[in-house]
Amino acid sequence: MVRLPRWNVGLQSKITLYLIAIVVSVLSIAITASRLVIERQARLLLRSEYITLVRQIGAGIGTLEELRNRSVLEQELAKLREIDPEIVLMEIFDLTSGVPQMTARSGAGVRELSALPNESEIGMIRRGDPVARLAEVNGQLFWEIQGPVRIGTEASGLVLAQVSMRRFEALVARDRLYAALVTMAVAAVILVFLVWYLRRKIGQPMASLVGEMARVEAGDLERQVSIESPDEIGALAAQFNRMLFRVREGTEAVRLLNESLQDRVEQATTEVNRRYEDLARVNRRLSEMQLRLAHSERLAAAGQMAAALAHKIGTPLHSTLGHLQRLKRDTSEEKREERLKIIESQLERMVQSIQEVLETVRKPAPPMGPVEVNALLRGLLDLTMPVISLRGIEVETGFEERLPMTLGDAGELQEAFLNLLTNAMDAMPNGGVLRLETRSIDGAIRVTVADTGVGIAEADLPKIFEPFFTTKERGKGTGLGLSICRNIVRGHGGEIEVESRRGAGTTWVLTLPGRDDETR
Ligand SMILES: Nc1ncnc2c1ncn2[C@@H]1O[C@H](COP(=O)(O)OP(=O)(O)OP(=O)(O)O)[C@@H](O)[C@H]1O
Numbered sequence: 001m002v003r004l005p006r007w008n009v010g011l012q013s014k015i016t017l018y019l020i021a022i023v024v025s026v027l028s029i030a031i032t033a034s035r036l037v038i039e040r041q042a043r044l045l046l047r048s049e050y051i052t053l054v055r056q057i058g059a060g061i062g063t064l065e066e067l068r069n070r071s072v073l074e075q076e077l078a079k080l081r082e083i084d085p086e087i088v089l090m091e092i093f094d095l096t097s098g099v100p101q102m103t104a105r106s107g108a109g110v111r112e113l114s115a116l117p118n119e120s121e122i123g124m125i126r127r128g129d130p131v132a133r134l135a136e137v138n139g140q141l142f143w144e145i146q147g148p149v150r151i152g153t154e155a156s157g158l159v160l161a162q163v164s165m166r167r168f169e170a171l172v173a174r175d176r177l178y179a180a181l182v183t184m185a186v187a188a189v190i191l192v193f194l195v196w197y198l199r200r201k202i203g204q205p206m207a208s209l210v211g212e213m214a215r216v217e218a219g220d221l222e223r224q225v226s227i228e229s230p231d232e233i234g235a236l237a238a239q240f241n242r243m244l245f246r247v248r249e250g251t252e253a254v255r256l257l258n259e260s261l262q263d264r265v266e267q268a269t270t271e272v273n274r275r276y277e278d279l280a281r282v283n284r285r286l287s288e289m290q291l292r293l294a295h296s297e298r299l300a301a302a303g304q305m306a307a308a309l310a311h312k313i314g315t316p317l318h319s320t321l322g323h324l325q326r327l328k329r330d331t332s333e334e335k336r337e338e339r340l341k342i343i344e345s346q347l348e349r350m351v352q353s354i355q356e357v358l359e360t361v362r363k364p365a366p367p368m369g370p371v372e373v374n375a376l377l378r379g380l381l382d383l384t385m386p387v388i389s390l391r392g393i394e395v396e397t398g399f400e401e402r403l404p405m406t407l408g409d410a411g412e413l414q415e416a417f418l419n420l421l422t423n424a425m426d427a428m429p430n431g432g433v434l435r436l437e438t439r440s441i442d443g444a445i446r447v448t449v450a451d452t453g454v455g456i457a458e459a460d461l462p463k464i465f466e467p468f469f470t471t472k473e474r475g476k477g478t479g480l481g482l483s484i485c486r487n488i489v490r491g492h493g494g495e496i497e498v499e500s501r502r503g504a505g506t507t508w509v510l511t512l513p514g515r516d517d518e519t520r
Pocket residue numbers: 295298419423424427451453454455456464469470471472476477478479480481482483506
């Protein structure tokens with residue numbers, strides 16, 4: 001929900017305030033202007049009324065005697081001032097001599113104004129025109145009106161009246177107050193009306209629009225704004241409804257797409273998992289087969305050798321046995337000599353046959369080349385990892401990265417290390433830790449293969465490198481692994497040593513010469 005900051009005035013209030021300011025200003029200007037005009041006209045009206053009064057007094061004096069009869073004139077003037085107390089001073093002057101002579105006077109007048117009529121005023125009076133002056137004394141306005149007294153055709157006298165405008169000003173002030181009150185009342189009425197109107201036309205529709213928007217924002221897309229005014233707000237609401245419709249459509253499309261995408265992802269995930277399990281199974285089988293293959297290769301070699309030997313030495317052995325049995329019964333020295341020669345030749349034949357068998361079984365000289373021992377061990381770990389993890393064995397490695405290469409036959413070295421790994425796995429049927437380490441020591445390579453398995457009995461330690469020594473069940477081990485391993489290592493100019501304790505584990509340490517020219 002959108003909330004205005006507390007110190008911000010809402011749009012509706014702003015518009016109201018602006019309009020009120022405009023209305024009050026316009027009203028004030030209009031009322032002030034009209035009041036000024038009316039006040040001016042009222043003043044002029046007052047002026048002409050007093051001019052008429054002064055003229056009437058002037059016209060009431062018909063002769064010079066009357067003009068100079070002070071007591072009668074002052075009585076008359078006092079009566080007039082009684083009727084109209086705003087007249088503060090009335091004077092009558094005789095203009096027949098050069099200097100105006102005051103012939104009657106009533107009232108104190110305002111001292112600041114009480115001066116004799118000046119030359120130009122007297123001139124105007126002589127011509128028969130009245131003179132009117134507006135003067136301000138101590139913040140109060142006064143009209144000073146002068147009119148002629150005609151005797152015959154001559155303007156022989158002058159009537160002067162000073163009229164206070166105090167009552168008139170009081171009336172004007174009261175009018176000003178009324179005008180201000182009227183302005184305020186009208187402004188208040190307009191304000192109430194504006195507030196009501198704006199609230200109805202802007203405030204309420206906007207609040208409902210904002211409320212609907214908040215509900216839509218909270219996730220309810222089914223909302224609809226129902227403002228049907230034929231103005232901008234109505235258009236805004238209609239546009240909002242249209243936009244909402246589009247959003248609904250879009251959301252629905254996205255939801256459908258999401259659902260189908262999710263389905264597809266789930267299907268794909270299941271498929272990938274299935275494939276992964278298949279792959280892991282195949283990998284395990286492959287690894288086991290590799291290990292078994294290495295073992296059966298040794299079995300096959302041993303079997304072949306045994307069969308060939310049996311075949312080659314069977315006949316001479318048999319013949320030797322026959323000659324030996326008959327030798328006991330031979331009486332002549334000559335015959336015995338002859339038989340012994342035959343036996344000797346048969347034995348020589350057997351030695352030769354054994355050598356021939358060994359020759360055929362011995363592999364051709366391996367192809368020598370630079371071998372990266374770290375890479376070779378990593379490859380072997382990859383190969384055996386499925387079986388290793390299946391047996392709950394944890395592998396730790398500590399390979400020295402700048403290890404020299406060795407010169408040799410990668411295949412043979414692999415066979416040697418594979419046998420050590422297989423032995424270690426066999427020694428840890430209930431799991432354990434297999435640690436592989438390489439170190440470079442004085443240009444040579446040292447490989448350590450350590451397990452936490454059953455270990456080797458002290459009595460067996462001298463025999464383990466002998467061919468056919470095995471503690472494994474029949475058919476499980478040939479006992480050739482370690483002897484082949486040592487042959488390979490020695491064939492590479494290296495050495496293999498063992499350290500083991502029954503129940504604690506076994507550690508094999510292999511040293512291989514490093515290639516002088518290269519380090520890796
Ligand atoms: N890591 C080891 N822990 C305990 N005993 C071992 C270990 N390695 C070898 N041995 C002992 O040495 C014997 C000889 O091992 P060798 O590898 O020569 O033959 P094998 O493993 O028995 O048979 P094959 O290698 O043909 O499977 C083993 O039977 C076992 O008793």
